[in-house]
Amino acid sequence: MKKITAFIGSARKKSTYQAIQEFEKNFKQYDEFDFEYVFLSEYHLEFCQGCKLCFDRGEECCPLKDDRNILLEKMEHSDGVIFATPNYAFQVSARMKNFFDRFAYILHRPRFFGKTFTAIVTQGIFGGNDILKYLERMGANFGFYVTKGSCVSTLEPMTELQQEKLKQEIKKSSEKFYKGLIRSTPATPSFFRLMLFRMTRTSIQSFDVRYFDYYYYRDKGWFESDYYYDTSIGPIKKFMGCFFDFCGRKMVKHK
Ligand SMILES: Cc1cc2nc3c(=O)[nH]c(=O)nc-3n(C[C@H](O)[C@H](O)[C@H](O)COP(=O)(O)O)c2cc1C
Known part of the structure; x- marks a missing residue:
């Protein structure tokens, strides 16, 4: 139940x-x-x-x-x-x-x-x-x-x-x-949620000091995954995901 x-x-x-x-x-x-x-x-x-x-x-x-x-x-x-x-x-x-x-x-x-x-x-x-x-x-x-x-x-x-x-x-x-x-299938993320995930993980990866979040993300496999959980995000969101990674890296560089 x-x-x-x-x-x-x-x-x-x-x-x-x-x-x-x-x-x-x-x-x-x-x-x-x-x-x-x-x-x-x-x-x-x-x-x-x-x-x-x-x-x-x-x-x-x-x-x-x-x-x-x-x-x-x-x-x-x-x-x-x-x-x-x-x-x-x-x-x-x-x-x-x-x-x-x-x-x-x-x-x-x-x-x-x-x-x-x-x-x-x-x-x-x-x-x-x-x-x-x-x-x-x-x-x-x-x-x-x-x-x-x-x-x-x-x-x-x-x-x-x-x-x-x-x-x-x-x-x-x-x-x-x-x-x-x-519902039987996991929800597909919106562009906003996808962006949040991809840019957050990029900044977590870039910190000189390894905070607890880093190990949490690493152990969940989130540094490599498309999103927090398995979901088919389709080619456009796949592309946008890479774009958000790129933007995240740029932002981290210019901090
Ligand atoms: C301290 C306090 C502040 C409140 N502020 C507001 C408010 O800003 N706007 C509003 O519409 N109602 C406000 N209320 C009314 C409550 O939101 C409303 O009566 C609510 O349904 C109470 O829920 P309860 O019966 O589960 O305590 C306030 C009530 C209290 C006690």
Whole structure:
């Protein structure tokens, strides 16, 4: 049975929770899934101190001892992941931001390929669409296959019309997520993602000091591969890949 985990940035069992429950309800119409709700407020996660040891020497060197690895395992053992947060002052909640800071090393060393991702933002009135884009970008940079999420208005007390709108929004995003979850072939990268991969690896290769990223890329075979994972990218993207390598080398030279 496939496993889906929702990481929730609200400490309340209110609007964000209800939106995810609606998502789960929709989802269970398609198939049986193991669905877990992870309230970040129930886990002990210290604030990042900014030492950068996770970047330079590896995440195991982080001096903070808390529940970070429990949360990591939950992502690793999921087929699908949801990041859900209320809009707090035009941003994700502080809990969710801290969760991202603690996993920022994954932006250097992405890993969740083959897993599907979506995001849910709840808000009073305004600002949530930018947060949704931010969450979707985080998902993509962690390596997930991202499907379009939803931003829903939950101004209390909710009118019937608002509730209907929420249901429709959530229904659309749950359908997309489901399609992502059952797809059989790995996603082909966009030109932008291909460029990011090729130029990042060129700069990692060029550093005089061998940081942890270098060994991660080397051990994954990423210095030789077309992309992070096996996928048929076709002749045009193959050509563009070589072009991005060339641009990366030029940029490194002129640093
Ligand atoms: C500290 C705080 C800041 C908020 N800032 C915004 C905001 O900038 N824009 C907005 O539309 N709603 C804002 N809201 C409203 C919440 O996003 C909204 O009520 C949300 O649905 C609450 O989710 P919850 O019930 O899961 O806690 C804010 C709420 C709080 C508590």
